[in-house]
Structures are given as structure tokens and as C-alpha cells.
Amino acid sequence: MIQAVIIEDEFNALNTLSKLLQYTQKDIEIIAKIDSVEEAITFLKSNSPDLVFMDIELIGGNAFSILEALEQISFKIIFTTAYADFAIKAIKVEAIDYLLKPIDSEELSVCIDRFRVSFKKEQHYVSLIDKTKTLDTYETQKTLLIRTTQEQHMLLIDEIIRCQSDGSYTTFYTNDKKIMSARNLKYYENILGEYAFVRVHQSHLINVKYIDSIVLNNILLKDGGKVPIASRKKSYLKQFLSNIVT
Numbered sequence: 001m002i003q004a005v006i007i008e009d010e011f012n013a014l015n016t017l018s019k020l021l022q023y024t025q026k027d028i029e030i031i032a033k034i035d036s037v038e039e040a041i042t043f044l045k046s047n048s049p050d051l052v053f054m055d056i057e058l059i060g061g062n063a064f065s066i067l068e069a070l071e072q073i074s075f076k077i078i079f080t081t082a083y084a085d086f087a088i089k090a091i092k093v094e095a096i097d098y099l100l101k102p103i104d105s106e107e108l109s110v111c112i113d114r115f116r117v118s119f120k121k122e123q124h125y126v127s128l129i130d131k132t133k134t135l136d137t138y139e140t141q142k143t144l145l146i147r148t149t150q151e152q153h154m155l156l157i158d159e160i161i162r163c164q165s166d167g168s169y170t171t172f173y174t175n176d177k178k179i180m181s182a183r184n185l186k187y188y189e190n191i192l193g194e195y196a197f198v199r200v201h202q203s204h205l206i207n208v209k210y211i212d213s214i215v216l217n218n219i220l221l222k223d224g225g226k227v228p229i230a231s232r233k234k235s236y237l238k239q240f241l242s243n244i245v246t
Helices: 011-024 037-046 063-069 087-092 105-132 185-192 231-244
Strands: 002-007 028-034 051-055 076-081 097-100 143-147 152-156 162-166 169-173 178-181 197-201 204-207 211-215 218-221 226-228
Touching: 002 011, 002 037, 011 028, 011 105, 028 037, 037 063, 051 063, 076 105, 097 105, 143 178, 143 185, 162 185, 169 185, 185 197, 185 204, 197 226, 197 231, 204 226
Parallel strands: 002 028, 002 051, 051 076, 076 097
Antiparallel strands: 143 152, 162 169, 162 204, 169 178, 197 204, 211 218, 218 226
């Protein structure tokens, strides 16, 4: 089931949307109905719904106040409002859609279908990421020699979380080290490509074993780091993950 939350301070609008979802979208479960900014922030900080229907003008502020208060947004958003003034701002936060009240059942269905396409793709990513946890650790004892201007470092390849480009230099990140090499990222991409490393951005090469989740256009890593994923790299990453877990 798709877990959904409705954030709406108008009783009639809340009741209408709730019934439309109940009667027309059998795979959606409404897990919370919220009418204020403060309550929404509290709930979303401790829960992880798949989809949030969000009115813009709310008790105690507006929807964008909620989003700004969250450290990360892992859910999809469908804005519902009587005003079209916020359409551009809604697009900027990557909302699935923007529905004007009164909500039309056919428009809602089209909107939900669009969400399902996106949701299905992300669930596939989640499945692939989970499978990387069972990969063979044959590279655990493999090492990589990194020369800096002052010394040499031997890193276990399995301990390298990510590599970041800085012009002609590359910075390596592990759980307890940060080492800069005078070689460029392309050089290390060629070496680490035979292991579970993938280039997800012009400036970032990551070890897929350390992917925690993918949220919108960012990859969240198990060490708390966050790297952007280039739009053109999304399908490549999906194929890469599929290849290494099959």
C-alpha cells in the first residue's frame, strides 16, 4: 500500500479529498490528516509517508514553511489549493503536481498515475540498493595506493565511500580519513570501475555499497554525506545497480 498524508485546514476540502482517495484509489492508505504547520513538521520529522497532499495556506503558516523545516524530503508532494499564485514555487520544490480546488476526480486520478510511475522507479532503486548489501566482499583486501605531495596512503578499496573531483585533484573519503590526490577523478574512475564504484556526477564517484537512499536528485550515503546525481546519470545508475546485483 502507498502511505499518504493529507495536510489541509479546511474541513470540507479535507473530507472531499479523503473520500475521493478512499473510493477511487484502493492502493492508497491515508495514515494521517493534519491541519497545522506545527503538527505537520512534528509528524513528518518522525514518519516517512510515500505521498503528501499539501494545502499551501495552513494554520500557523504555509506549506513551504513545513518543507524548509525538514532536513530532508523523502516523500512526493501534491499541492492542493484554491489559488494558482504558488504554482511556480511548487514546481521549484519538485512537486508531482499542483491541483486547484475544488479537486476534480479525473484530474486527481491523472495526478496519482503520474505519482505511481515515479514511485515505482524509486522503489526499484530501493530494491537494488538493498541487494548491494549482499554483494561479495572480494575487494575487501584489495588496496589502492594514493600519493599526496607529502606521503603515500594505502586504502582498502572497500573502505572508500566516495571520491570527489576538485579540478585536477581528487579527494577520497572514508569513515575516518579525507585524503587529496594530485590525480584527477577520471584516472581513479578507470581503476575503481571494476569494483562497485560508479560515476554519478561530473564531480563524484561513489561506492554503491555506501548508498543509503536516493531522494529526488541526491544520493544519501551511510556516512551522512550527500552527493548530487546528474539527471543524465539516473538511468545509468539504475542499469549499473541492476548489473552488479544479478
